Amino acid sequence: MNLLFTLPSRSAEALKTLDDSELCYCVPCDIISGQLAKAYLAVTAKSVVLLLDDKAIKSIKISQITDATTLVSSDCAQLILTDTDSVEHLFCTVSMHHASRYAYVARGIRMLIKGDRRLIRSEETERICPKCGKALPGTAVCPKCGDKGRMLRRIIRLITPYRWQFIAAASLMLLASLLNVAMGFVNRELVDNVLRREGATVADALVIIAVLAVLIAMMILTYILRNRVSVKLGSSISLDLRERMYIKIQQLSISFLNRRTPGVLMNRMTHDTNQIRAFMQNTFANMFNQLLTMLFSLIAMLVMDWKLTLMSVCLVPFVFIISTISRKFFGRIFHKQWMKSDAVHGRLQDVLSGIRVVKSFGMEQRESELFEKGNEEIARLSERNEKAWSTITPLFSFFFSIGTLIITLYGGVGILEGTFTAGDMSMFTFFATALYSQLLWMGNLPRTVVQMLTSLERVFDILDEHEELPSADKPIEHAIEGNVSFKNVGFGYKSYEPVLENFSLDVKKGEMIGLVGASGAGKSTLINLVMRMYDVDEGSILVDGVDIRDIDKTSLHRQIGVVLQEPFLFSGSIVDNIRYSKPEATLEEVMLAAKLANAHDFIVRFPDGYNTRVGENGHNLSGGERQRVAIARAILNDPKILILDEATSALDTETEYQIQEALGRLIKGRTTFAIAHRLSTLRGADRLVVIDKHTCAEVGTHEELLRKKGIYYGLVMAQLNMNKVNPAQ
Amino acid sequence: MNTEIKDENKEYEQIIAQQNQKVEQMFSISFLTKENTTVERTEGGLMSATVDGTFYKRVRPVRCFPFTDPDKYISLREGSGNESREIGMLLNIGDLGAEAEAIIRNQLDLMYFMPIIKKILSIREEYGYSYWDVQTDRGELRFTVRMGGNSINKLSDTRIIISDLDANRFEIPDTSALSAKELKMLDLYL
Numbered sequence: 001m002n003l004l005f006t007l008p009s010r011s012a013e014a015l016k017t018l019d020d021s022e023l024c025y026c027v028p029c030d031i032i033s034g035q036l037a038k039a040y041l042a043v044t045a046k047s048v049v050l051l052l053d054d055k056a057i058k059s060i061k062i063s064q065i066t067d068a069t070t071l072v073s074s075d076c077a078q079l080i081l082t083d084t085d086s087v088e089h090l091f092c093t094v095s096m097h098h099a100s101r102y103a104y105v106a107r108g109i110r111m112l113i114k115g116d117r118r119l120i121r122s123e124e125t126e127r128i129c130p131k132c133g134k135a136l137p138g139t140a141v142c143p144k145c146g147d148k149g150r151m152l153r154r155i156i157r158l159i160t161p162y163r164w165q166f167i168a169a170a171s172l173m174l175l176a177s178l179l180n181v182a183m184g185f186v187n188r189e190l191v192d193n194v195l196r197r198e199g200a201t202v203a204d205a206l207v208i209i210a211v212l213a214v215l216i217a218m219m220i221l222t223y224i225l226r227n228r229v230s231v232k233l234g235s236s237i238s239l240d241l242r243e244r245m246y247i248k249i250q251q252l253s254i255s256f257l258n259r260r261t262p263g264v265l266m267n268r269m270t271h272d273t274n275q276i277r278a279f280m281q282n283t284f285a286n287m288f289n290q291l292l293t294m295l296f297s298l299i300a301m302l303v304m305d306w307k308l309t310l311m312s313v314c315l316v317p318f319v320f321i322i323s324t325i326s327r328k329f330f331g332r333i334f335h336k337q338w339m340k341s342d343a344v345h346g347r348l349q350d351v352l353s354g355i356r357v358v359k360s361f362g363m364e365q366r367e368s369e370l371f372e373k374g375n376e377e378i379a380r381l382s383e384r385n386e387k388a389w390s391t392i393t394p395l396f397s398f399f400f401s402i403g404t405l406i407i408t409l410y411g412g413v414g415i416l417e418g419t420f421t422a423g424d425m426s427m428f429t430f431f432a433t434a435l436y437s438q439l440l441w442m443g444n445l446p447r448t449v450v451q452m453l454t455s456l457e458r459v460f461d462i463l464d465e466h467e468e469l470p471s472a473d474k475p476i477e478h479a480i481e482g483n484v485s486f487k488n489v490g491f492g493y494k495s496y497e498p499v500l501e502n503f504s505l506d507v508k509k510g511e512m513i514g515l516v517g518a519s520g521a522g523k524s525t526l527i528n529l530v531m532r533m534y535d536v537d538e539g540s541i542l543v544d545g546v547d548i549r550d551i552d553k554t555s556l557h558r559q560i561g562v563v564l565q566e567p568f569l570f571s572g573s574i575v576d577n578i579r580y581s582k583p584e585a586t587l588e589e590v591m592l593a594a595k596l597a598n599a600h601d602f603i604v605r606f607p608d609g610y611n612t613r614v615g616e617n618g619h620n621l622s623g624g625e626r627q628r629v630a631i632a633r634a635i636l637n638d639p640k641i642l643i644l645d646e647a648t649s650a651l652d653t654e655t656e657y658q659i660q661e662a663l664g665r666l667i668k669g670r671t672t673f674a675i676a677h678r679l680s681t682l683r684g685a686d687r688l689v690v691i692d693k694h695t696c697a698e699v700g701t702h703e704e705l706l707r708k709k710g711i712y713y714g715l716v717m718a719q720l721n722m723n724k725v726n727p728a729q
Numbered sequence: 730m731n732t733e734i735k736d737e738n739k740e741y742e743q744i745i746a747q748q749n750q751k752v753e754q755m756f757s758i759s760f761l762t763k764e765n766t767t768v769e770r771t772e773g774g775l776m777s778a779t780v781d782g783t784f785y786k787r788v789r790p791v792r793c794f795p796f797t798d799p800d801k802y803i804s805l806r807e808g809s810g811n812e813s814r815e816i817g818m819l820l821n822i823g824d825l826g827a828e829a830e831a832i833i834r835n836q837l838d839l840m841y842f843m844p845i846i847k848k849i850l851s852i853r854e855e856y857g858y859s860y861w862d863v864q865t866d867r868g869e870l871r872f873t874v875r876m877g878g879n880s881i882n883k884l885s886d887t888r889i890i891i892s893d894l895d896a897n898r899f900e901i902p903d904t905s906a907l908s909a910k911e912l913k914m915l916d917l918y919l
Binding site: 031034035036037073074075076078080083087088089090093095096097099127128133134135332335336339709714717718720721 | 871
């Protein structure tokens with residue numbers, strides 16, 4: 001996202017006269033006193049200036065501000081600056097188009113206030129191409145304005161491994177077009193030298209027909225081969241892309257993946273690669289063929305009779321325009337029908353999933369009526385559209401046949417006058433038909449090509465993404481002992497929203513740390529940092545004195561065990577799921593882990609024991625059972641660091657007690673980080689850490705913190721009160 | 730030891746009293762009147778308020794029914810985002826007098842920016858997006874709308890709200906007031 005727009009030269013001059021220090025940020029401001037306007041907000045190292053019509057209409061010195069925030073309301077965002085007298089000033093208002101830009105700029109101003117001259121950059125993508133104004137398909141580069149050469153080089157690189165198949169497909173296409181032309185000539189031969197010649201015998205006719213038959217057979221053979229080659233080409237390329245994307249997605253950091261929903265990634269893996277495959281398979285194969293056939297037909301016609309050619313071709317633009325208009329028309333009316341049916345289906349889906357609500361409020365009658373009304377409307381629309389379609393499409397054949405009529409008229413007169421033979425006319429008609437039949441198809445070509453390019457851009461958007469968690473130059477294979485220290489750690493998911501600031505803590509080997517704090521305080525974030533799902537922005541995290549950024553990522557992850565609130569089990573057997581953390585584990589090891597996790601008994605009670613299928617279409621485990629399988633999975637690898645993120649909060653009290661017991665045994669000798677809302681869950685912790693206001697607010701044992709009467713005390717009191725709602729019962 | 734327990738009990742009771750007060754507040758809406766409330770425009774162009782003698786430095790008015798009743802049920806809030814808290818509710822925007830109304834309206838205008846489309850110049854569709862060129866009460870502008878999905882919110886048969894890619898919103902208060910040509914362009918979205 002661009003944070004440094006270029007000022008119009010006269011505005012730049014106006015700014016210079018006011019403040020000639022370095023320009024740090026410059027972004028458009030599109031609302032001035034409630035009206036749309038083309039103003040700019042310029043932030044220099046010394047001041048914040050609002051420029052309208054090449055004049056500075058507002059300005060404030062950085063030294064006079066103490067804070068800057070961007071406040072987003074329902075339809076617009078406001079930049080609010082606080083001055084040294086702690087008066088909040090509404091500096092400017094912008095539409096949502098620039099809202100996120102301003103959030104970054106506010107953060108930038110805050111850094112300037114602190115005297116930090118580093119500039120912040122935004123990795124967010126623009127939604128609309130600043131160059132052509134077209135919507136971007138979620139990519140950083142516009143498929144339309146992007147460097148065309150780069151795209152072309154990519155396509156070439158993509159097909160280089162398949163160049164022989166490519167050449168084969170192209171030559172087959174050329175052959176098919178040539179065969180088509182040859183057929184035209186043989187046709188003329190048939191009419192002129194056999195059918196219309198005095199004294200021609202049946203044998204003469206048979207020869208020609210045999211030649212025709214061979215040509216047709218060759219044609220069919222060519223098509224079969226061409227189709228096979230292009231199917232192979234299409235699937236190889238999409239397979240290749242899909243594999244590369246899958247590998248890349250696994251490597252990319254969580255923060256990249258979080259920016260794109262699973263749906264978007266799935267779509268790119270399946271839909272977009274499929275689109276590319278379909279293009280290679282159908283359109284690419286046809287494209288050259290059709291173009292070549294058109295070209296050859298046109299040349300043959302021109303050579304025969306250029307006047308007649310021009311006469312029949314002059315209708316082409318006309319036919320083209322009519323077909324374009326009608327395609328738009330039909331696109332429109334069918335789109336409307338589709339939208340309507342979509343709305344009704346959406347409603348239907350809504351009602352079906354909420355059928356209990358409908359029934360419990362006795363609204364069946366009303367829902368039926370609503371559905372009926374929508375349904376009738378769809379039926380009416382569909383009837384009208386289909387009628388229009390079946391009336392108008394036959395009219396096309398008429399337009400197409402006008403060309404043939406002209407040829408018949410002109411050719412017929414020529415034959416009668418002796419300047420044209422019947423064979424000439426037959427051949428001419430043959431080519432003209434070939435030419436016309438390609439036209440409708442050609443109209444769709446630009447759309448198909450753009451669709452393919454967009455898909456390709458989306459795929460490369462992922463393939464081109466660089467890894468955000470760089471591996472160290474020489475990653476260390478470190479055998480973890482369990483000492484973890486946080487040194488002035490700072491981190492935020494978005495650069496303008498810090499989650500942790502200046503967080504420091506030393507955790508000794510084997511210690512259990514309970515993390516406490518309001519939701520969103522940064523407990524899970526801290527854990528994500530220990531697991532190195534993200535890299536810290538400031539400071540460092542050391543494991544046994546080694547920076548975790550220097551430790552080999554795979555080696556680090558293999559030595560950390562994690563149990564989350566809603567454990568995810570893959571489709572497969574229980575043993576496969578437990579073994580996920582250590583595929584080479586023996587069956588005894590698996591059983592031992594399950595025993596430790598208090599899971600062995602219930603697993604053995606299943607008819608299929610450890611081979612019981614779980615997950616999709618499998619045996620339905622209860623929440624507690626899933627949790628215990630997840631714990632077994634986490635400890636199988638004998639991790640030195642154990643992370644429990646609300647591991648027992650979704651369970652009933654009895655199950656929680658059992659799991660807590662199991663965990664109590666497991667955490668011995670392991671450094672454990674546990675998050676829980678229910679404070680009783682953390683009673684086994686050696687130390688509790690309260691995270692508040694982005695940093696470590698309180699540290700100590702339960703008793704120490706209670707005596708302190710701080711945040712923790714308040715939390716304990718609030719929970720006590722909750723439990724005492726009805727003391728009489 | 731004994732005093733410590735007493736202290737603890739006292740604090741415990743305090744916490745309970747606070748929570749009960751919060752629960753109490755859930756059962757009623759406190760409407761503000763001219764008698765107990767004044768609002769002021771701050772030096773920085775924002776708004777402050779005094780309610781029952783308590784001064785609130787930064788207050789934001791929020792519409793409870795922005796589409797159907799924009800001038801009724803205005804919630805005055807302190808703080809922002811998820812931590813904002815209601816100080817009180819205005820039944821009608823003019824309840825605090827004409828001067829206060831002007832200040833509140835000014836603040837509302839800053840936060841609600843939904844241009845009203847006066848004239849549609851063109852709507853061009855291309856590959857799943859439509860590009861609109863319109864005249865509004867706030868000036869001329871272009872915006873991009875994703876086709877399909879929830880870009881068009883039909884409040885009634887003739888009143889629609891259009892959301893663009895950036896989540897800006899635009900209103901057409903009465904589609905029947907549009908010309909036949911404009912209606913034809915809009916047809917696809919109705």
